[in-house]
Amino acid sequence: MSHIPPLDPRVAAKKGFRESEERLKRFWKDASVAPDGEGHVVLLDGRAPKTPAHARMVLPTEAAARLVADEWAAQGEFIEPGTMPATRLAATAIDRVSQTREPVADEIASYVGSDLLCYLAEHPTNLVAEQARDWAPWRHWAGAELGVHVEATQGIIHRPQPPETLARVKTLALELDDFALTGLATAVPLFGSAILGLAVQRGALSGAAAFEISRLDEAFQERQWGVDADNAERTEARRAEAALLDRWFRAL
Known part of the structure; x- marks a missing residue:
């Protein structure tokens, strides 16, 4: 999403993350976590790495801090x-989303205005049946569990959702802390669906x-015409991102 550009977690021993193209060597032996106020901090040989904005890497739960620390521990020579x-995700939450919560929530809400699950195929019959089986239950869930009522349509012509639907999604987004909001802002464009993003977050x-629900159309086409190698690589990268987001939400 435009308000949370990706941040490279490049860090020097005392200066935190560096904006540099050079490969940085591992400078620590041990990555651990420790309590810090109401949260938990990541420690590299006892020192807290910094975000690109030079804030300390403090997360809301021990599990979330451990998720980050494990990434540092897994690094090799570089x-x-x-x-x-x-x-x-942690750096983005601390540096960016904490400062732009309202516009980030607006972008999340905008996705439900053209949510993937609301645009149904007119044919072929098999695809229509698969969408009814896998997408309809989650539209119903959004209405029943979240008060997010959406209207589906066949074809690709845009059908606006009620303003109160977008407002409800924005409210749900703003109820989250910075770390969960960052995860949701990453999940929604990945799935092309605010409904699926909220379902994973909750x-x-x-x-x-x-992720598999979100790529139903793509998987259908692959069964008809085969799998392109380059596209398969991109799909695996997106699948891994979806799995990481699941771990992120469960850790918060």
């Missing part, structure tokens, strides 16, 4: 930012299950 998604769906 730091590989692409292997540290939880660290990136534990009604696993990240893996939500």
Whole structure:
């Protein structure tokens, strides 16, 4: 989402994250967590790494801090930012989302205005049946459990959702703390669906299950025409991101 650009978790021993293209060598032996006020801090040989804005890496729960610390512990000789998604989420929550909660919530709400689960195929019959089986229950869940009432349509012509639906999603987003809001803001565009993002955030769906539901059309086309190697690689990367988001929400 535009208000939370990705952040590279590159860190120097005392200066925290660095904006540099050079490969940074691992400088610590032990990654651990410790209580810090009402949260938990990540420690590298007893020192807290900094975010790109030079804030301390303090997370709301021990489990979330452990998720980040495990990424630091798993690094080899050189730091590989692409292997540290939880660290990136934490830094984004601390540095960016905490300062832009309202616009981030607006962007999340905008997704329900064109939610993937509301645009149904007109044909072929098999795809129509699969969408009815896998998508309709989650539209119903959103209405019954969250008060998010959406209207489905067939075809790709945009059908606006009621303003109160967007307002309700924004309210739900703003009820979250910065860390959960960051996760939701990442999950919603990944799935193309505010409903699926909220379902994962609330534990009604696993990240893996939500991802498979979100790519139902894509999987249908693959069964018809085969799997492209490049697309398969991208799919695996997105699937891994969905699994990480599930762990992130459960840790909060």
